[in-house]
Amino acid sequence: MVYREELIGKLMITQKRARNGLRQSLEELPGSLIRHVAEPNMGREGLIKLWFGEPDVPTPQFIKDAAVSALDQDQVFYAKNRGVPALREVIAEYATKLHGANIDIGRITVSGSGMNAIMMISEALMSAGDNMVVVGPVWPNCKETVRIMDAEPRQVALKLGDDGRWSLDIEKLFAACDERTQAVFINSPGNPTGWVMPREEQQAVLVECRKRGIWLISDEVYIRLAYESDLPLGRAPSFLDIADPEDRVIVINSFSKSWSMTGWRLGWITHPMDTGQGFEKLVEYNIANPTTFVQYAGVTAIEQGEPFIAQTLNRYRQNRDIVVQRLSAMRRVKLSHPEGAFYAFFAVDGMSDSVAFAQKLIDEVGVGLAPGLAFSQDGEGWMRLCFAADTQTVSAAMDRLQSILG
């Protein structure tokens, strides 16, 4: 009997392998459609590239200097799993000030990027057969990490109103949950939608998650990029403004977008105190620790970065206004209004293959955009344009798009 069970176990394992010996779920994982469009076209001369989601300007010099100085001081060895104390302290202070709520250092774990944080959260919460309900369209990586765990991401689509603004149907969100739902995943300000979730809706979702005992995962990597906010520092509302420390809430943050540090790979999560040890183990078994000298650059970024963030926000706001004004005047375009992040997401009348259309824009007018299909089936027929570029480039892209979309 034992023998038979062992055999069945082995057979099941065999069935879950792809031909190359890797797990079947990995084999079935889709590659990035943004890269599918971008990589073969990267070297093309004269192309205006607005396909990736990253700031156009390099990391400010004072942050680079801090990294060099950390290297000179030999901050090149292994460090604590959950981050060097200096960085965790500074993050806790920053978060406490930003959210007007006491965020204890014990709730902060530094990660090797926002992406690494998203993967660790999936590893922490998802078992095979579980599901995570994800508000979309959204950056695909938020869902694919769930699939890696042999669990199911369930997308609930935002609705676009006649005013061009997105809204979330909270009843629909929770109707998608069942007894295998471990978490709800929300990204606001949203990539690719530019949606900013209002405070009252955050409150309603938090209350319902509490009631159901499920986790609330909030991806707030664009929190400092909100264009219509009346909050101090012009930032978006956060679940950390309203959650209690012991709530089952995990918030993802990153140095990539606000401090122009995409290539450095540094982020952090804020989580309940009693989950710190769990995340400590996950950091150990994923990356052992985030890069040591990079973390010291992170300290300086937070301590001295506010003028840079304010200046960047103004620059992106200017670009957003140009993009909104120009795209909404184009005949074939239905534009959703970007309230935050740095993307314009728009539907194109008569277009049903966004990957082919992305190639057409590259070939015919020399503008590289991300195809909407990259963000799920709900995004088909749409395109995403990143306006984190200099104003002249954004205007030139608008002139070029006019000839096809106008």
Ligand SMILES: Cc1ncc(COP(=O)(O)O)c(C=O)c1O
């Ligand atoms: C919604 C969202 N979350 C997380 C990330 C990850 O950022 P990073 O891994 O650079 O910190 C991105 C990057 O594009 C994003 O758009």
